[in-house]
Amino acid sequence: MQNELRALVVKHCQTLRKEAAAIAACIDLLEPEFCGDVEPISKAIDLAHRVKGSSGSIGFRDISECARGLEFALRALFVTPHATSAEAVRDARSAWKRLKRRIDSVSPEDSSLFTATLPKNPAL
Amino acid sequence: MKNTLKRITYVEDEPDIRAVTEIALTRIGGFQLDICPDGLAALAQAPVFEPDLLLLDVMIPGMDGPTLLSRLREKPPLRETPVIFMTAKVQADEVEKLKALGAAGVISKPFDPLALPDQILQLWRSMHGGDGVAHAE
Numbered sequence: 001m002q003n004e005l006r007a008l009v010v011k012h013c014q015t016l017r018k019e020a021a022a023i024a025a026c027i028d029l030l031e032p033e034f035c036g037d038v039e040p041i042s043k044a045i046d047l048a049h050r051v052k053g054s055s056g057s058i059g060f061r062d063i064s065e066c067a068r069g070l071e072f073a074l075r076a077l078f079v080t081p082h083a084t085s086a087e088a089v090r091d092a093r094s095a096w097k098r099l100k101r102r103i104d105s106v107s108p109e110d111s112s113l114f115t116a117t118l119p120k121n122p123a124l
Numbered sequence: 125m126k127n128t129l130k131r132i133t134y135v136e137d138e139p140d141i142r143a144v145t146e147i148a149l150t151r152i153g154g155f156q157l158d159i160c161p162d163g164l165a166a167l168a169q170a171p172v173f174e175p176d177l178l179l180l181d182v183m184i185p186g187m188d189g190p191t192l193l194s195r196l197r198e199k200p201p202l203r204e205t206p207v208i209f210m211t212a213k214v215q216a217d218e219v220e221k222l223k224a225l226g227a228a229g230v231i232s233k234p235f236d237p238l239a240l241p242d243q244i245l246q247l248w249r250s251m252h253g254g255d256g257v258a259h260a261e
Contacts, residue, residue: 001151008147012140049183053212054141056234064234113144119152119238 001009009111012058016051020103023047023070027096038078045074051099059111066099095100128166128247129248133158133175135166136210137184144237153241163187163195171199176247182211182222190225208247210235 026044048071056064073095076088108114125252132155136142142159144176158173160166162184178196182189185240189209209222212233219230229247231240 001147004147004151008140010142015140035206049212051137054138057141057237058144061234063130113237116238123240 041085070095148237163192
């Protein structure tokens with residue numbers, strides 16, 4: 001079972017890189033002052049939400065926290081008054097940089113599942 | 125409602141989460157799992173599998189978890205099958221909405237897969253009392 005978990009952790013590192021590329025494509029479309037181009041932002045929110053749930057469940061809690069920060073920052077774009085949208089865009093870009101930096105350097109050994117002591121089911 | 129939990133229909137669209145949950149629930153928990161990647165698969169498979177428990181992700185493409193639950197409830201074998209939702213939206217109002225649909229509990233994402241079998245068993249037992257909300261450590 002440990003080998004299965006480790007193989008999954010390795011696969012998830014690849015998944016994270018693909019999802020990061022998809023988020024990057026959305027963030028690249030973010031104008032310095034957000035003026036309501038909703039589609040790429042909505043897609044980025046969905047992707048960040050997905051990374052938050054999956055990475056944390058596969059032992060990458062710090063990546064999950066970075067993704068949570070990005071999701072929060074992107075959602076803020078929809079509720080920020082236009083006058084302060086440039087600041088909100090900067091916050092979103094900063095949150096994205098934190099997540100990207102972390103995913104760029106991710107390795108399977110970073111996952112808590114990689115070296116976890118597995119509980120045994122007495123019924124098996 | 126059965127007292128013993130053995131068979132679980134699990135619906136989740138994200139492949140890596142599906143895989144880690146499968147390892148946790150079958151290899152650690154010892155449950156029999158019917159895995160569905162989307163709502164349509166669940167509608168086809170669950171009535172045949174006749175699970176003791178439905179474990180549903182909330183955000184699945186095409187048909188969200190609550191909509192799927194209402195469709196599953198139309199199937200005679202699943203009219204009273206207990207349900208647990210899994211979601212990354214764990215604000216109190218979201219949890220209350222899910223519990224108002226009849227959920228026995230809500231498991232927040234991210235979750236600890238190694239603790240998941242115990243979380244599910246706790247919620248299964250809480251159907252006889254308790255708050256029905258399980259949080260990962």
